[in-house]
Each structure stands twice: as C-alpha cells, then as structure tokens.
Amino acid sequence: MPLRPSPLVHALLLATTLGLASPAAHAEARTYHIAAGSLEDALNQFGRESGALISFGSQLTQGMNTPGLDGQYDVRQGLDALLRGSGLQARQETDNAFSLQPLSAASTSAAVELGASTVVGDWLAEAQQDNVFEHPGARDVVRREAFERSGATTAREVLNRIPGVNAPDNNGTGSHDLALNFGIRGLNPRLASRSTVLMDGIPVPFAPYGQPQLSLAPISMGNMDAVDVVRGGGAVRYGPQNVGGIVNFVTRAIPEEATFKAAMQNQISPSSSHDGFKNSANLLVGGTNANGLGGALLYSGTRGGDWREHSDTQIDDLILKGKLQLDEANSLHAMAQYYEGEADMPGGLSTADFDADPYQSTRLKDKFWGRRTLVNVGYDYKQDDRQFSVNSFFTKTLRSGYLDQGSFVSLSPREYWVRGIETRFSQGVALGESWHELGIGYRYVNEAGHELRFREPVNGDLPTTASRNDRDTRGSTEAHAIYLDDRIDIGRWTITPGVRYEVIDSEQSNTLNGQRYQGSYNTALPALNVMYHLTDSWNLYANTEGSFGSVQYSQMPNRVSSGEVKPEKARTWEVGTRYDNGDVQAEIGAFLINFDNQYESNQTNDSVIARGETRHQGIETSIRYALDGLSPALAGFDVHASYAFVDATIREDGPNKGNQVPFSSRHKGTLGVGYTEGPWQLDLDSSFQSSQYADNANTGEESADGSTGRIPGYMLVSTRAGYDFGPQMSNLKVAVGVKNLFNREYYTRSFDDNNKGKYVGEPRTLYVQTSVAF
Secondary structure: OOOOOOOHHHHHHHHHHOOOOOOOHHHHOOEEEEEOOEEHHHHHHHHHHHEEEEEEHHHHHHHOOOOOEEEEEOOHHHHHHHOOOOOOOEEEEEOEEEEEEOHHHHOOOOHHHOOOOOOOOOOOOOOHHHHHHHOOOOOEEEHHHHHHHHHOHHHHHHHHOOEEEEEOOOOHHHHOOOOOOOEOOOOOOOHHHHOEEEEEEEEOOOOOOEEOOOOOOOOOOOHHHEEEEEEOOOOOOOOOOOOOEEEEEEEEEOOOOOEEEEEEEEEEOOOOOOOEEEEEEEEEEEEEOOOOOOEEEEEEEEEEEOOOOOEEEEEEEEEEEEEEOOOEEEEEEEEEEEEEEEEOOOEEOOOHHHHHOOOOOOOOOEEEEEEEEEEEEEEEOOOEEEEEEEEEEEEEEEEEEEEOOOOEEEEEEEEHHHHHEEEEEEEEEEEOEEEEEEEEEEEEEEEEEEEEEEEEEOOOOOOOOOOOOEEEEEEEEEEEEEEEEEEEEEEOEEEEEEEEEEEEEEEEEEEOOOOOEEEEEEEEEEEEEEEEEEEEOEEEEEEEEEEEEEOOHHHHHHHHHOOOOOEEEEEEEEEEEEOOOEEHHHHHHHHEEEEEEEEEEOOOOOOOEHHHHHEEEEEEEEEEEEHOOOHHHOOOEEEEEEEEEEEEEEOOOOOOOOOOOOOOOEEEEEEEEEEOHHHHHHHHEEEOOOOOOOOOOOOOOOOOOOOOOOOEEEEEEEEEHHHHHHHHOOEEEEEEEOOOOOOOOEEEEOOOOOOOEEEOOOOOOEEEEEEEOO
C-alpha cells in the first residue's frame, strides 16, 4: 500500500518542485485545460501551470473528483472552480500560497455527501470542457482562441471545424456576410433552417417558429467567446427546429477585473479580381466592482469586400451586458444588442460566366440590408441542489434588399417582432443510493411578421415603397413549450428520461387577396439519454430524441392547400464514447436520423418540394493530442483531427429513391498540428470534403445556368504564425496567416433560389491579426 505524505511534507514537495511565484502571478489570468477526474491530480497540475503553492494532505482529497478547468482564470478563480462541489475551500496564506480547508458542515450539501453530481439546470451552461465531457450525446465547443488561431472571422469558418457540420460559402439570396448557411448530418445548409440557433440561449432567427431561416444572422464572431454545437441529446430542453442540432453562440463574458481588449484582422485575396481589403475589428471594455455589479460593452465591425466583385460589406454589432450578484444565491443579468449591416450580393454565375471569370458578378443590382434590436432581462437563483431561472427577451428585426428576378427587380422589406419568456427549475433529491435532478421548464413565444414586396421592370429604376406592391402578408405564431426530465445518477450510470411538449398556433393572412391560412398542431417529443462512466476520463453514451420543424410562413399556403399542415418530424438515435485525460481528448459516435416527412421550399416558383422519408446515418470522430504527454521532446506540439461519414438518402418511393440528399457530403474532416513555445504560436491546418449534388435527382451533368450538376470535393490547407509580446507591451499579439495556401479552386451551387448558379470558394487569402489587452 503506498504511503501518503503528511500535509507538511506535501507542501514541501510542492514548494521544491514548483517554486514560489511572485505576487503578480496571483492576479494574472491565464488559460487552463485540466480534464475532469481526480481532484488531487488536477490540483497538482494547476499548481505546476499557475506557479501557486497549494498545500493539502492527500487524505483530504482522497477519492474526490473535480469537473476540471477549461478557460481563462486567475489563481483564485481557478481554485474555486476546481473545488466546486468538493466540500473544500482554498484559504490564502500568503500572496501566492494557499491551503485547503473543509467547508463548515452547514454549507456542505447533500449532493456532496453522496459524491453525486451537482445540479446542472441549464445543459448548455457556460460551455466549459466539463459540460462537454458530461453531456450524453455528440457535442463540441470551439473557443475564441481557436477562432483566432484559424483566422476565422465568420461563423461559417468556425462551424466547419466541427464533425458532421457542413457550412458552405454563402450563396443564393444569402450570398453575403449577414447570412449564415450550415447543415448538420446531411441536412440542407440553406440558411440553417433546421437547427435551433441561439445566442446566450436566446433564439437568433427573426421568427424562430414561422421563419427560422438565417438570411439575417445577427451574430458577430468578434463578440463571441465560444460556439457550442450539440448535434444530439438536447432536444428535450431546446427547440424548435432541433433535428439539425442546437448551436449556441456564447457572447464574451463580463470581466471580473477592469479590462480593455481590442483586436483587428485585415485580409486580402490577391489572386481574385476583387483586390480590396476586408477589415474586421472588435472591442471589449468592462469589469465588476466589489459589490457584484458588472458590465461590459462589446463591439464587432466589418468593412470591405470578399474575393468576389460586388461584395462590399458593412456590419456594426454593439452589445451591452450587465449583471448584479445580489447575494451568494441570487443574481440578475441583462443584455441589449443593436446589429446593423448592409452588403452587396455577387450572386450565382452561369457556367460560361464562371469559366470566363469566377470572381466576377453579373448581378450588380442585388443588395441586402438588415438590422435587429434585442433586449434580454433575466433572474437566476443557484443554491446548493436547487436552481431557478427566468429569462425574458424581445427582438425586432428588419431585413430587406433588392433582387434581380429576371423580368423585374424586387424590394422586399420584412419586419418581425418576437416576445418570449422562459423559466427553468431544477431540484436535486437523494433517493437511496441514487441522486436525482428533477427539471421542469416552460417557454412562451409570440411572433408577428409583416412581409412586403415592391417591383419595377428590370430595365427601369430601382423599386421603392411607392412602386407596385405584389406581396403583402402578415404572419403570427403563439407557441407554448414545456419539458420535464429527471437526471438520475446511480453508481457509474447517468440516466435521463424526459419529454418536451409543444403547442403551436400559426396563421398567415394575404392582404392583397383576402386569403387566410391557419395551422394548429401540437407534438410530444420523448427522449432518453444514458451515460456510463467507465473511468473518470472515459464514458459511454447513448440517446434517442424526437424532434420537429414547424410549418413556416412561406410554406403555409402550399402546405394548407395540400392538407399537409403538419410539422416535420424526425427521430434521432446516437451511441458513442468520449475520452479526456487532459493530454488526449477523443470521441467517436454513430447516429441515425429517420425523417417522416421532409419538406424543402423552392424560391424560384414559391413551391414546396415534399421530399418525404429520408434517412441520415453515419459516424463522427475527433481527437486532439497534446504530444508532451508522449515525449518531453514534443512539448508544445498538439495534433488534432476529425472525420465524419454521412449517408443521407431519400427513402420515399419514386424516381429519386436511394439518391443522396442534396448538398450533403459523404466524407468530411480536418487534420492539423499546432506548436506553442513561449510567446510563439505556429499552426498548420487542413480540411477536406467529398462531392455533393444540388438536386434530388442527383444530376451529374452541369446545366448551362450552373445551378445543377455534381459539386466536386476538395481539400484546403491553411497556416498561421503568431507572437505574443507580453504584458510589458500591453499584451500586444501579432499574427500572419494564409488561408487556402495552395490556391485550390472549388465552388458550390445554388439550385432552388432566385440567385442560383455557381459560387467560387475563397482563394488564397493573406491576413494579419493584431490585438492588445490591459
């Protein structure tokens, strides 16, 4: 039996191996990646990395685990996070020395006595690594550091790093930076209409039930700390449109200390015929006082064009955040956002025009603009094994633009108003040898929309609101959702049965012809999630979820007249395993999605395509390995790779049965290596995807207008080098990078869109990043 050192010997050993750090080390925040697992091992790793002296007896931490640490913390914050739920606290002895002490019996919860999980409440939480490791389904989080190291300035670039996610270059009537296209597990990426897209838990679409498309996606990566993608295992607590997963954009947190951070990225694509710079900048100013009152101002802006002609863009995104910690258990939070942007749309090219110059634009009248105002106020209660929250939000959105539609040019102003309130309650209860977290939640959403379209002949002036009006519709939705679930921890098992129930009333009125369409439906979505912890760093998971997509306003006339006023329904199955010991993070999983009735909208003739039954199945895997655990000579190196095989096929009887679902690649993945040594960061990354088709018929031959035909696969390579000048120069960081290093030409298509044709992908692009912080 091994001998355990006394507290004094343990402290002396730590002092000998770690050394005593300067007082400044306590105040300086740094980034940690400490896996969930043994508390003693985690504390030792934290001491090595922080330089802090942490004295404790091994008998004090024997058998205890920690949720780990992932993110930026100072020493005090890091210790508190590692010790959360352990019944221990860190007492500061000198400037940078701490000892561990038991909390008083009164403050030790029943959950700690049982060694069970503390209450989670919101599954998305703060998107920390321990949240991901304990999630009973496929989930990935991409953090701000990864944005910067890849040179990503758009959500599309970030999402493409995640297994099973396909985010093509923006195209169609969303061929601009204000829009977002992505699809998960073979679903059509057009305007991301089949995923629940959130920002800090608040719906991003301008009408989350009636018009969930993201032709205006008011999210700026400069204002984000992380992108959290739950590909399965979360439909009970989040919806609608959850068949394509849940994507939560996490805004930058309010700092604990007074903080100023500013950054800029300038890029240019010299091989394209558009030779202008594209500039992105972001700013964070904020802090928290001793009374728990905190605030932050976030700004992110974009100026300039991409590699296509007629692509000039201007975006301003301003966010104000506030929080007030009333006492240990009660807190308030608020957020206000104003987002405004406008962009030229280069549009699709015919085959002949693409061959002549893939960077040109033949649609010089197309333009898009929009703005959104968001207000969010909430209350949170967190005490021991109980959590309660109320979150209210209001959004007002305008999206509009000019679009050349062949014989005429349209102006399409559309306004939407969304009001919502969501409340969640979680209570931990010990029952015998098991620990239960009982959860209940309710959300109410009220939507209203007004859509207009004005037109002028294509050879005339641009339309105004005084022009001929050929569309005037009003839509509204009232939706109630309630969920119940019970997370049961018993031994190494975590079992979570639950159900979500949605009640939806939608209608659309056509003012021009007096017609009114109405759809009322409700649906129950049962779910079961299971996780088994093989060890502290290795688990197995399986789940099944019901999910749905509501009838959209644009589809309602066709769906009502055909008697198909039903939501799309699907059932998802997942099984997988996840491993994380700090040095190695790995996951592999298999999924199956069975669609009962999949619909697509054709924008060229305002029709609805009933694709019917489809099946999406495949395997997703990823690994990240810090090589210093393999050999000291490899210290500073890490490698990462991901791969997804997606088989998305049409199963409805007919001529297209067995065909590949459009815009789904069977093979997609990434491979890269990074190196960090002192102030230096070096990265080499690659990504690849296999071919796609643009239509249900899987037409291989290219059409003259460029909208149909096989879309070839491709592989891209990028690289970056960065240097951190440190606090003596206001933490100045400078980096240079190249995207698409070998200038590989690739393209996508737009098929069922008024802006259809071929769209060339990003050529070789050079960029420079600079940032300061103090």
